[in-house]
Amino acid sequence: MSAQSTKKTSVLSRYKWLMIATLLFLLAISALMGLSANYAGEVNKNRQRSMTANSLSPNTNAISRNLYRLDALAATQAPLSEQMAVINETTALNKMVNNALTALNEGGEFTTAAGAKVNVTLSPNPKVLKNLQAVLPEWQQVHGELSTFLTQSHDALQLSGSITPDSRKLQTLLKEMDKKFSLADNSIRQHTQQTLGKSQLISLIGIGVVLVYLSIFLWYFLRKLRIADETILIMQEETSHIMRTVREGLFLVDENLSISSQYSHELEKIIGQKELNSQNLNNVLRKLLPEEEVETTEEFIEQLFNDRVNEKLIADLNPLQKIKVNVDDFSGFYTTRYLDFHFSRVYQKDKIVRVLTSVNDVTDAVLLEERLDNEREQNDLQTEMIIAILNADKSLLDHFIQSTQNGINVMNLTLKNPGTQHSDLMSKINTLYREVHSIKGEASALKLHVFVDMASSFEEKLKELKGQSNISGNDFLPLTILLEELVKVTQAISQLMERIKALGASEDKGSHGEQRMTQYFTDFAASVAERNGKQVRHDRGKNPQGHVDMKFIQIGQSVELLVEDDGNGIDFEQIRQKVIDSNVYDRETAEKMDKRQLAAMLFHSGVSTARSINEDAGHGVGMDVIKNRVSELNGKIRMASNEGQFTRFVITVPL
Numbered sequence: 001m002s003a004q005s006t007k008k009t010s011v012l013s014r015y016k017w018l019m020i021a022t023l024l025f026l027l028a029i030s031a032l033m034g035l036s037a038n039y040a041g042e043v044n045k046n047r048q049r050s051m052t053a054n055s056l057s058p059n060t061n062a063i064s065r066n067l068y069r070l071d072a073l074a075a076t077q078a079p080l081s082e083q084m085a086v087i088n089e090t091t092a093l094n095k096m097v098n099n100a101l102t103a104l105n106e107g108g109e110f111t112t113a114a115g116a117k118v119n120v121t122l123s124p125n126p127k128v129l130k131n132l133q134a135v136l137p138e139w140q141q142v143h144g145e146l147s148t149f150l151t152q153s154h155d156a157l158q159l160s161g162s163i164t165p166d167s168r169k170l171q172t173l174l175k176e177m178d179k180k181f182s183l184a185d186n187s188i189r190q191h192t193q194q195t196l197g198k199s200q201l202i203s204l205i206g207i208g209v210v211l212v213y214l215s216i217f218l219w220y221f222l223r224k225l226r227i228a229d230e231t232i233l234i235m236q237e238e239t240s241h242i243m244r245t246v247r248e249g250l251f252l253v254d255e256n257l258s259i260s261s262q263y264s265h266e267l268e269k270i271i272g273q274k275e276l277n278s279q280n281l282n283n284v285l286r287k288l289l290p291e292e293e294v295e296t297t298e299e300f301i302e303q304l305f306n307d308r309v310n311e312k313l314i315a316d317l318n319p320l321q322k323i324k325v326n327v328d329d330f331s332g333f334y335t336t337r338y339l340d341f342h343f344s345r346v347y348q349k350d351k352i353v354r355v356l357t358s359v360n361d362v363t364d365a366v367l368l369e370e371r372l373d374n375e376r377e378q379n380d381l382q383t384e385m386i387i388a389i390l391n392a393d394k395s396l397l398d399h400f401i402q403s404t405q406n407g408i409n410v411m412n413l414t415l416k417n418p419g420t421q422h423s424d425l426m427s428k429i430n431t432l433y434r435e436v437h438s439i440k441g442e443a444s445a446l447k448l449h450v451f452v453d454m455a456s457s458f459e460e461k462l463k464e465l466k467g468q469s470n471i472s473g474n475d476f477l478p479l480t481i482l483l484e485e486l487v488k489v490t491q492a493i494s495q496l497m498e499r500i501k502a503l504g505a506s507e508d509k510g511s512h513g514e515q516r517m518t519q520y521f522t523d524f525a526a527s528v529a530e531r532n533g534k535q536v537r538h539d540r541g542k543n544p545q546g547h548v549d550m551k552f553i554q555i556g557q558s559v560e561l562l563v564e565d566d567g568n569g570i571d572f573e574q575i576r577q578k579v580i581d582s583n584v585y586d587r588e589t590a591e592k593m594d595k596r597q598l599a600a601m602l603f604h605s606g607v608s609t610a611r612s613i614n615e616d617a618g619h620g621v622g623m624d625v626i627k628n629r630v631s632e633l634n635g636k637i638r639m640a641s642n643e644g645q646f647t648r649f650v651i652t653v654p655l
Contacts, residue, residue, distance in 0.1 A: 025213050032206035039199035046192035048118050049128075052100045052110050053188050056181040059097045059113075063146070064174045066090040067167035070153070074163050084157055091150050098143050104132050104184070125191040131184040138180065142173045249359030252346065255305050257281040257298065260354070270339065270361050272327035281357075288325040288339075304343055304355050311345055318343065322366055338366040389496055397497065400442050404451075404490050407435040411483055415476055425471045432479070433462050434625045439486075441625070450489055458482050557655050564648040570641040572598045579604075599639055603627040626651075 066086050073083045096113065103110040103120040110118045123129055149170060156163040239262065243250070249267030252260035261277040268274050273284060281301075285294045296319045303309045303317075320341035326334045340362045346354035389397060414431045417424075436458045443451030461482065465475055539549070547566040552559060575598045579590045584604060593601075603623045630637055635653035 021217065025217075028209055028213075029206070032202060032209065035202045036199060036206065039195055039202060042124075042195045043192060043199060045121050046123070046188060046195055048120055049104060049123060049188050050185070050192060051112070051118055052104055052120050053181070053185040055100050055112060056097055056185065057178050059093045059100075060174050060178050060181060063090055063093045063097070064171055066093070067165070067170055067174075070163075070165050071167060074165055077162065080157055080161055083163070084154070087150055087154050087157070091147075091154075094143060094146050094150065098139070101132070101136060101139055105136050123188065123191065125187070128184070128187045128191050131180075131187045135177070135180045135184055138173075139177055142170070142177055145173070146170055249357075251276070251357055252354040253281050253301065253357060254354055257301065259284070267359060269330075270327075270337075270359050271325075272329060272334075274330075288327070289323065293319060293323075301343065301355060304345055305352050307352055322362060336363075337361055338363045386496060386500075389493065389500060394497075397446060400446055400448075401490065401494055401497070403442060404439050404486075407439050408483065408487055408490065411435050415480055415483065418473060420473070422471065425473075426466070428476070429462055429466050429471075430624070433459065434628055436462070438625045438629070448493070451486075454482065454486050454489065458486070554655075555652075558652050559655060561651040561653075562648065563651075564646055566646055569643040569645060569647055570599065570602075575599075575601055599641070602639075603637070 066089060070083065070086050070090070072078075073086065096111075100110055102108070103118075104123075107120055107122045110120050112118065123132075149165070149167065153163045153165055243262060243264045246264045247266055249264055249270045251263035251267055254260075257280050259276050259279050259281055263276060267276065271284065271288065273287065276284060282294055282298055285297060289297075300314070300317060300319055303314055304311065318341065320339070322338050322340050324336065324338055327337050329335050338361070340360045342358045342360075344356045344358075345352050346356050411432055414428055414435075417428060419425050419428050436455045440452055440455035440459070443449075443455065458479065461479060465471060468475070549562070549564045551562040553562065554560075572595050576590050576593065579585050579593070579598070579601050580587050584601070585593075603626070627637060630651055630653065633653045635651060638650040638652075639648065640650075641647040
């Protein structure tokens with residue numbers, strides 16, 4: 001036997017006596033109601049008979065009065081019309097009495113003097129029937145003689161205009177008939193009273209039965225309810241103990257997202273909200289999450305109530321996993337926590353009726369995981385830096401450390417410069433942009449990725465500041481934290497270099513400076529090409545996709561660096577559009593610029609010809625940094641370009 005059928009059998013056996021008692025009660029009430037209805041019908045029929053019988057004596061009395069009146073009218077030779085009216089009225093009364101008595105003996109419809117129609121049925125009482133049947137033959141004799149008398153009087157008035165009535169015999173018969181009519185009427189009344197008495201007795205018995213049954217019913221089932229209430233109270237206390245003891249937030253939500261009346265006490269502490277019963281879950285979550293995440297959660301729970309959706313398949317879509325929230329700690333302060341929500345369906349007869357929700361404070365676990373990740377990241381960074389230091393040219397690395405420290409000093413002084421005007425603050429941003437971009441470029445060449453990542457974060461923050469319409473000195477405060485981290489990493493690399501030197505590691509003495517520089521630029525060009533999905537040949541490589549020539553030439557008291565590629569040359573129209581897009585000049589001014597002016601814009605801060613932003617390009621500060629460094633060395637930059645053939649840069653710096 002299945003669990004469901006066993007449960008149904010248990011329920012039926014538990015309420016068997018209740019169902020039997022209710023059935024017996026309904027049967028008793030039905031029987032009493034049937035008897036009461038039967039007697040009520042009989043009372044109504046007796047009322048119809050009484051109404052008909054009540055018309056007999058008054059009508060025979062009226063006939064008797066009319067006969068006396070007719071004698072008087074004839075003796076006084078009253079007008080013919082008056083006598084005729086009395087005869088017609090008496091004839092009608094005679095007919096009415098005859099119809100009433102016929103209806104009482106045979107059943108049928110009877111019309112009263114007032115015009116009301118009464119449906120008369122035969123009485124089931126033998127005494128009533130006997131009295132009515134005893135009256136009928138005598139009345140038929142009176143009815144016949146009275147009809148003959150009235151007909152003769154009517155004809156005589158029409159023929160001779162006078163009558164000599166003799167109604168004494170009829171008067172006598174009518175008096176006798178009146179006594180018998182009264183006897184029949186009384187028997188009908190007595191039967192009616194008897195029927196009413198029985199009906200009242202049945203009603204009293206019914207009321208008594210109901211009261212006794214209800215008393216027993218209430219006593220028995222109130223006792224059962226009391227026992228059930230005690231059981232429920234015990235269960236509620238047990239549930240309350242569980243809810244007070246459990247260390248996670250537990251509650252149920254229905255299809256309307258209403259929170260159940262019972263939930264664990266820990267829930268209020270975990271989410272920092274009180275009196276959650278019957279609240280809407282969305283309203284509770286809005287105090288913790290952005291509206292977009294609340295809507296996503298609502299859609300997720302709706303899917304849980306959809307029985308066509310597999311619960312396990314959508315478990316990974318739960319949007320409330322390890323969410324970061326600010327929670328009221330009920331002391332006037334807010335604390336940051338990480339909460340983890342879990343949802344499970346609750347079924348009732350194969351129907352999803354609730355969703356059980358558990359909430360756990362996983363702050364300690366998340367923070368521990370973050371700390372471990374940070375430690376692993378720091379270890380990875382240190383390992384990466386050690387590998388980069390070991391593989392890098394020591395002179396180039398020393399130059400990078402010195403250059404970075406100089407750049408950090410410039411950035412530190414720039415951040416300390418108060419500056420209040422918008423132009424001063426923008427100049428401040430551009431200076432910081434140049435320095436950090438220069439650090440990033442050298443770090444990228446040496447494969448010091450930790451510097452590249454930190455410099456990129458610095459650039460992103462500067463980009464955000466540059467995009468703001470209103471800038472103040474306070475907006476630069478987050479940059480001091482980033483700069484401090486950059487200082488720490490620089491010091492860490494410097495210390496690592498010292499330790500490596502102390503361990504006896506030395507750089508390769510067999511390689512010449514020119515060879516080191518050649519290898520340095522070769523590796524750097526290959527790294528940049530790989531990141532940008534291109535192939536590059538430096539000097540005499542093979543299978544080229546792009547060709548870059550670099551030459552150092554000493555001319556008198558100056559040194560000249562020549563960099564030339566075999567690319568498509570400079571797209572001046574692209575520069576013009578970039579000038580407009582970067583809001584350096586408006587469209588009208590940009591349209592008037594010639595090629596020389598457009599070429600100069602390559603060295604303007606914020607202008608870049610790159611199609612996308614990445615580690616190597618797109619920030620609009622690369623050429624600006626070169627121009628600035630050359631200017632610091634009192635050098636000059638010359639540029640030449642031929643569309644579809646090459647672009648050449650020549651940098652001349654005095655020795």
